[in-house]
Amino acid sequence: GAGVSQSPRYKVAKRGQDVALRCDPISGHVSLFWYQQALGQGPEFLTYFQNEAQLDKSGLPSDRFFAERPEGSVSTLKIQRTQQEDSAVYLCASSLGGSHGKLFFGSGTQLSVL
């Protein structure tokens, strides 16, 4: 594809609802990352996939957060029983090879939990 695509662009959830955020990386990109960005802050690492393997999930804030990339392309970040502190922009990024190279970012999903 032309770039990394994320959907939805905006998501409003009531506290306690489950949400699913989708990321479509650039075709052929091996590595996929999820980041969380609070207002006025830098992106914070959540998790990393190499193809379908989740190699690092050390940044996931709690067991309410779950990410998958079953076929090594599209990835979904799921947040169960959302809390107000989950409100943030969730950014997805992909890179062609390993995790040392430059990342291509999507525009993000802005999640607001009311």
Add this chain to the structure above:
Amino acid sequence: SQQGEEDPQALSIQEGENATMNCSYKTSINNLQWYRQNSGRGLVHLILIRSNEREKHSGRLRVTLDTSKKSSSLLITASRAADTASYFCATDEYTGTASKLTFGTGTRLQVTL
């Protein structure tokens, strides 16, 4: 946790002036990257400098890296209003299984006409 700290947090300059942003980090790195983010958008890669490089140029951008001081600087020359954005440095950090990019807190640059 944020690996890098950018300085200053905010910078306001006039068009045509140069803008310098600094980044300090904590651990050993393979490379350091700079990204730009326009309001409400994703990050865009600007430049990558490897740990064995000291300076790199790309158009109006100049990046330096001092691994002994664990610091980097980004210079934007002859700034334009379109350069208004947040700028982040990012360092790769090996976690034992893979490397991940860790971003700093960012510098918000405002370029006025």
